Amino acid sequence: MKKHNFYAGPSIxxxxxxxxxxxxxxxxxxxxxxxxxxxxxxxxxxxxxxQAMDLVKELLQVxxxxxxxxxxxxxxxxxxxAPYNLLETKAAYLNTGSWAxxxxxxxxxxxxxxxxxxxxxxxxxxxxxxxxxxxxVDYFHYTSNNTIYGTEILVDPVSPVPLVSDMSSDIFSxxxxxxxxxxxxxxxxxxxxxxAATLVIVKNDLLGKVSxxxxxxxxxxxxxxxxxxxxxxxxxxxxxxxxxxxxxKEQGGVEAIEKINKAKAELLYAEIxxxxxxxxxxxxPADRSRMNVIFVMxxxxxxxxxxxxxxxxxxxxxxLKGHRSVGGFRASLYNAMPIESVQALVxxxxxFEKNN
Amino acid sequence: MKKHNFYAGPSIxxxxxxxxxxxxxxxxxxxxxxxxxxxxxxxxxxxxxxQAMDLVKELLQVxxxxxxxxxxxxxxxxxxxAPYNLLETKAAYLNTGSWAxxxxxxxxxxxxxxxxxxxxxxxxxxxxxxxxxxxxVDYFHYTSNNTIYGTEILVDPVSPVPLVSDMSSDIFSxxxxxxxxxxxxxxxxxxxxxxAATLVIVKNDLLGKVSxxxxxxxxxxxxxxxxxxxxxxxxxxxxxxxxxxxxxKEQGGVEAIEKINKAKAELLYAEIxxxxxxxxxxxxPADRSRMNVIFVMxxxxxxxxxxxxxxxxxxxxxxLKGHRSVGGFRASLYNAMPIESVQALVxxxxxFEKNN
Numbered sequence: 150m151k152k153h154n155f156y157a158g159p160s161i162x163x164x165x166x167x168x169x170x171x172x173x174x175x176x177x178x179x180x181x182x183x184x185x186x187x188x189x190x191x192x193x194x195x196x197x198x199x200q201a202m203d204l205v206k207e208l209l210q211v212x213x214x215x216x217x218x219x220x221x222x223x224x225x226x227x228x229x230x231a232p233y234n235l236l237e238t239k240a241a242y243l244n245t246g247s248w249a250x251x252x253x254x255x256x257x258x259x260x261x262x263x264x265x266x267x268x269x270x271x272x273x274x275x276x277x278x279x280x281x282x283x284x285x286v287d288y289f290h291y292t293s294n295n296t297i298y299g300t301e302i303l304v305d306p307v308s309p310v311p312l313v314s315d316m317s318s319d320i321f322s323x324x325x326x327x328x329x330x331x332x333x334x335x336x337x338x339x340x341x342x343x344x345a346a347t348l349v350i351v352k353n354d355l356l357g358k359v360s361x362x363x364x365x366x367x368x369x370x371x372x373x374x375x376x377x378x379x380x381x382x383x384x385x386x387x388x389x390x391x392x393x394x395x396x397x398k399e400q401g402g403v404e405a406i407e408k409i410n411k412a413k414a415e416l417l418y419a420e421i422x423x424x425x426x427x428x429x430x431x432x433x434p435a436d437r438s439r440m441n442v443i444f445v446m447x448x449x450x451x452x453x454x455x456x457x458x459x460x461x462x463x464x465x466x467x468x469l470k471g472h473r474s475v476g477g478f479r480a481s482l483y484n485a486m487p488i489e490s491v492q493a494l495v496x497x498x499x500x501f502e503k504n505n
Numbered sequence: 506m507k508k509h510n511f512y513a514g515p516s517i518x519x520x521x522x523x524x525x526x527x528x529x530x531x532x533x534x535x536x537x538x539x540x541x542x543x544x545x546x547x548x549x550x551x552x553x554x555x556q557a558m559d560l561v562k563e564l565l566q567v568x569x570x571x572x573x574x575x576x577x578x579x580x581x582x583x584x585x586x587a588p589y590n591l592l593e594t595k596a597a598y599l600n601t602g603s604w605a606x607x608x609x610x611x612x613x614x615x616x617x618x619x620x621x622x623x624x625x626x627x628x629x630x631x632x633x634x635x636x637x638x639x640x641x642v643d644y645f646h647y648t649s650n651n652t653i654y655g656t657e658i659l660v661d662p663v664s665p666v667p668l669v670s671d672m673s674s675d676i677f678s679x680x681x682x683x684x685x686x687x688x689x690x691x692x693x694x695x696x697x698x699x700x701a702a703t704l705v706i707v708k709n710d711l712l713g714k715v716s717x718x719x720x721x722x723x724x725x726x727x728x729x730x731x732x733x734x735x736x737x738x739x740x741x742x743x744x745x746x747x748x749x750x751x752x753x754k755e756q757g758g759v760e761a762i763e764k765i766n767k768a769k770a771e772l773l774y775a776e777i778x779x780x781x782x783x784x785x786x787x788x789x790p791a792d793r794s795r796m797n798v799i800f801v802m803x804x805x806x807x808x809x810x811x812x813x814x815x816x817x818x819x820x821x822x823x824x825l826k827g828h829r830s831v832g833g834f835r836a837s838l839y840n841a842m843p844i845e846s847v848q849a850l851v852x853x854x855x856x857f858e859k860n861n
Contacts, residue, residue: 152537156544159740167530167539174527180823181508183523185699185745188512188824221577221701222722225736229720251721258720338737343541345577345701345739364585364614365607366578380581381694383701384515385741389541467536468544 153490156468157296157441158318159338161485165399166342166392173388184388189381198377198387204394208402209320211327211350216373218349219387224248224317227334227347228255231290231313233367234351235331236260237359240313241286243306246273246295247474248315256290259361265289272475273298276436284309288331294319296339297472299443299479300436305329311355319440320348321397322484323407331355339440340484342390345383397484406484413482413491414439420495426450426457426502430475445477450505457501464497509846512824513652513797514674515694517841521755522698522748529744540744545737554733554743560750564758565676567683567706572729574705575743580604580673583690583703584611587646587669589723590707591687592616593715596669597642599662602629602651603830604671612646615717621645628831629654632792640665644687650675652695653828655799655835656792661685667711675796676704677753678840679763687711695796696840698746701739753840762840769838769847770795776851782806782813782858786831801833806861813857820853 154161170184177184178193187194202217211217220226228251232240238260242253244267256262263286266277273295282289289308294301296318303323306312311331320335327333327350337346351369365371371379400406418437421427421444428447431437446454454477461469471477480494510517526540533540534549543550558573567573576582584607588596594616598609600623612618619642622633629651638645645664650657652674659679662668667687676691683689683706693702707725721727727735756762774793777783777800784803787793802810810833817825827833836850 154538154542156542156547159542159544159737162539162542167541170539170541171527171530174523174530182510182823183518183526185523185526186510186512186515186518188515189700191512191824221579221739222582223577223736226578226722229722255720255722258718336737338740343739343741344545344737345742362614364611366582366585366611380579381515381692381700383577383699383739383742384694385699385745386701386739389741467538468547 150465152465152467153493154467154486155480155494157472157479157481158336159344160481160483162342162389163393163396163485165396166389169392170385170389174385185385187384189378189384194384197391198382201387201391201394202377204391204398205348205350208394208397209325209327209350214354215327215350215352216369218351218369218372219377219382219390220347220349220372221345221383223336223344223347224315224334225251227315227349228252229258230367230369231332231334232256232259233361233363234356234359234369235313236287239263239286241265241282241289241310243277243280243289243291244269245276245292245300246298248295248297248317249292252290252292252315273300274430275433276300276302282306282308282310286310288313290314294438294440296441297474299431299438299441299475301438301440311352319438321403321406322410322440324403337386337390340393342393343386346386346390348390393485409488410439410482410484413486413488414442416488416491416495417442417480417482420498424498424502426453426505427498430477440481440483442480442482443471443475443477445471453505460501461494461497464493466494466497506821508821508823509849510823510842511836511850513828513835513837514692515700516837516839518698518745519749519752519841521752522745525748526741526745530741541741543740545734545740550740553747554738557743557747557750558733560747560754561704561706564750564753565681565683565706570710571683571706571708572725574707574725574728575733575738575746576703576705576728577701577739579692579700579703580671580690581607583671583705584608585614586723586725587688587690588612588615589717589719590712590715590725591669592643595619595642597621597638597645597666599633599636599645599647600625601632601648601656601658602654604651604653604673605648608646608648608671629656630786631789632656632658638662638664638666642666644669646670650794650796652797653830655787655794655797655831657794657796667708675794677759677762678766678796680759693742693746696749698749699742702742702746704746765844766795766838766840769842769844770798772844772847772851773798773836773838776854780854780858782809782861783854786833796837796839798836798838799827799831799833801827809861816857817850817853820849822850822853
């Protein structure tokens with residue numbers, strides 16, 4: 150039976166990424182050795198990480214004056230590194246969910262945080278609007294896509310100060326204007342590659358302005374000076390990221406993938422609206438994530454939640470169970486998810502409606 | 506032609522690890538999905554990381570009261586995490602090379618460091634002896650194997666305070682008495698698995714004693730409470746580590762592998778002593794590393810360095826070129842290196858002697 154991988158992360162990757170990585174695990178770049186067992190300073194691996202950085206710049210049209218890094222530790226370590234490097238006195242944060250809250254917590258170790266708005270009052274089921282970012286802060290941080298709650302900020306926030314964004318779960322799903330940002334970071338394990346790679350895009354001339362000493366591994370300048378090789382990078386994770394970047398370019402890049410992502414999300418949200426057994430948890434359609442589509446049983450069918458999960462599982466749907474903070478279901482539709490899998494889920498929802 | 510992988514790290518891994526990982530990249534635990542694209546919270550991956558932790562405990566006979574963690578960021582991040590969690594006022598460090606120096610640098614961000622001894626005066630070509638570890642320090646840190654300089658501390662140092670050790674390049678190469686340690690850490694990419702996994706073994710009741718607040722990702726207690734799943738672990742790196750641990754157990758564990766490691770190192774050091782064209786950089790045989798065997802051309806043959814490197818390369822030897830801090834050659838003989846490859850290198854050295 151065909152499996153449809155709706156995991157929220159680590160999550161579906163292109164067949165291309167899987168095939169090329171499996172090959173390289175056995176014989177990397179014709180060396181006769183595994184990509185797991187060659188020096189990160191070998192010319193073969195240096196070519197991999199260099200090409201990956203170059204493709205990030207090309208696909209996201211990263212302007213001059215920015216550095217692209219592959220680090221470790223995921224967004225969770227970036228929650229700390231971002232303020233360590235950029236927060237001198239005060240920073241503004243938008244609180245749209247668990248990950249944003251965690252980012253705020255770490256920033257408070259290093260300075261004052263102005264929480265400009267929060268949607269916690271309604272279990273993070275909407276994106277706050279009409280907030281004001283103060284002009285006297287060092288940066289404004291937001292989470293572009295909220296994997297757990299299924300909301301997404303598709304339009305860059307208006308801000309008098311440079312933006313910092315955790316784009317872990319929607320980077321490469323659409324074009325972004327990098328020039329508005331001081332810093333963008335993303336764990337690889339959604340749209341990019343295996344876990345244990347973290348992508349960082351940082352504006353060079355905003356670094357070195359804080360007065361605190363920065364521990365070596367937390368200092369972006371150290372990683373920039375060493376081309377992401379200050380310490381040993383995750384050679385397999387970075388190799389996997391490169392394959393996905395090559396695949397994405399072959400798909401036509403972020404503009405082309407955005408069209409497909411829109412179509413996939415529209416297909417599923419339309420079924421959630423139409424099908425009387427299901428409901429969205431996000432009232433405003435403009436706030437709904439294209440990457441993580443959250444839905445619950447409509448109140449009158451609440452007792453069928455487990456039955457639907459079992460039925461969907463029996464039809465090859467994997468990873469649909471919602472996060473415990475929201476319940477219900479979460480269908481993650483990252484770049485590598487083909488529209489056929491979304492259609493298969495819609496068909497299962499229709500069939501379940503008919504059967505019940 | 507058969508390749509012999511002498512890279513210092515990332516470095517040779519067992520065929521078993523490569524085959525099993527390549528399989529799991531395509532179809533993991535019968536899920537039909539790649540190990541790169543399943544949730545770290547799936548029952549299949551939880552089984553992997555749990556089994557890996559259990560095997561670490563079994564193979565190193567980790568006593569009760571210690572936690573085993575798989576983190577990210579390599580030893581370089583541990584240089585910071587160790588003092589963040591354990592250094593209240595003062596710690597003692599032994600300086601035996603570049604990595605030890607880096608560990609000292611990070612510890613100085615957080616407190617006073619007593620450098621009890623250093624071998625920097627002779628380019629780290631020996632292990633200092635007859636030093637005294639003060640009794641009023643929080644811990645004593647040393648690097649058990651110095652990958653760059655080819656020295657190794659095979660006998661646990663005498664210390665009135667708990668030991669902390671960076672065992673990145675010799676962990677699992679021989680038995681250790683974990684009960685003497687507050688903390689042991691190791692980047693995976695030598696004897697354990699792919700880079701981007703970091704093994705930590707920490708004594709629980711020594712944590713929580715420092716007065717400083719600890720950022721979340723740097724706090725061992727957070728990772729212990731979350732079974733190494735506070736953030737997304739490197740699923741492929743941890744999977745690779747598990748395969749090597751399974752392989753090591755099948756070899757008979759650390760006692761059995763130590764015998765082979767001794768034999769491999771003795772074979773190569775004996776040839777370096779015998780062959781008039783080569784010389785060791787480590788005067789005292791007791792200080793010589795079993796993991797990284799450093800040798801240079803004897804002074805009267807210095808001009809043949811490139812010729813030997815080319816000759817060895819033509820015979821399938823990979824990664825022999827020494828680190829720029831020492832020059833010459835470095836043959837890394839980690840656990841997965843078969844004695845046949847060491848013999849092949851010895852044969853090449855003999856043949857080169859005959860030809861010249």
